Amino acid sequence: MPARLQEIPLEYFKKAINWLRTQPEVQPKKIAIIGLSKGAEAALLVAATYPEINAVIAYAPSALIHQGLGATNEDPRERSSWTYRGQQLPFLPYHPSAAFVEYIQHQRQAQAPVAFRRAYMESLQNQIYLEQARIPVEKIRGPILIISGQEDLMWPSTLFGDMIEERLNNHYHPYPHQHISYADAGHKIGYPYLPTTIAHARGNAYGGTPEGNAYATEHAWQALLTFLKQTLA
Incomplete structure (x- = not known):
């Protein structure tokens, strides 16, 4: 596996799927994949690539394949987050505006968290790459x-969720789907009953109020359990 979130081969997930399907306690035709943020991007892409996945739960997802994370001054090349059969998958690159770069510098100097949502919204204006970067x-x-x-505040996950729904509807996707x-x-909707007063970490702003995040994590968990019971039971 690469040291950074760049050029991760989808075949890595295929190996995990194959292993899981051989386990005696697993029903091989009832396998779901779940992911959060970039993990949700991966979950949707893996499920779109490998038919062995029977259900998907995507928390704070993207509708697009984005540029990989981890470029450095020594190696600033733009790379896809994912590869398949040795080839980079088409991706939406980051070309932040001068105003956003200035905002990042200001936030870092002030030791304040950075909201990257604006950068992702700016990248959506890149029509050259947008369509080919959509997850099928x-x-x-x-x-x-x-x-x-x-x-x-990390990225526009509600907009992305709506884009996913729109694509599914436009292609008459025959399976149930819900957003x-x-x-x-905010961004960190995850396990319930954990503290939600931390709205940022590692210098990144996630958004939402403590009360709103607490409600979302609890309600979403119940929705997840109901979804799995209805689709895989």
Whole structure:
């Protein structure tokens, strides 16, 4: 595996799927994949690539394959987050505006968290790469549950969730799909009953209010359990 979130081969996930299907306690035709943020990007892409995945739960997802994370001054080349059969998958590059770069510098100097949502919104204006970077979610052979927070400051996950829904509908996706979007919730909708007063970490702003995030994590968890029971039971 690469040291950075760049050029991760989808075949890595295929190995995991194959191993999981051989385990005696696993029903091989009832396998779901779940991911959060870049993990949700991966989950949707893996499920669209490998029909062995029977259901998808995508927390704070992207509708697009984005540029990989981890470029350095020594190696600033733009790379895809994912590869398949040795080739980079088409991706949406980051070309932040001068105003956003100035904002980052200001936040770092002030030791304040950075909200990257604006950079992702700016990248959506890149029509040259936008269409080819869309995840082909219509190829997913199973139900899909999308969960997002409307106050996500990392990236516009609610917008991305709507884009996923639109693509599924436009392609007459034959399986159930649902997008649950929470007001006052941010990027970190995850396990319930954990502290939600931390709205940023590692210098990144996630968004949402403590109350909104707490409600979203609890409600989304119940929605996840219901989804799995209905689709894989």
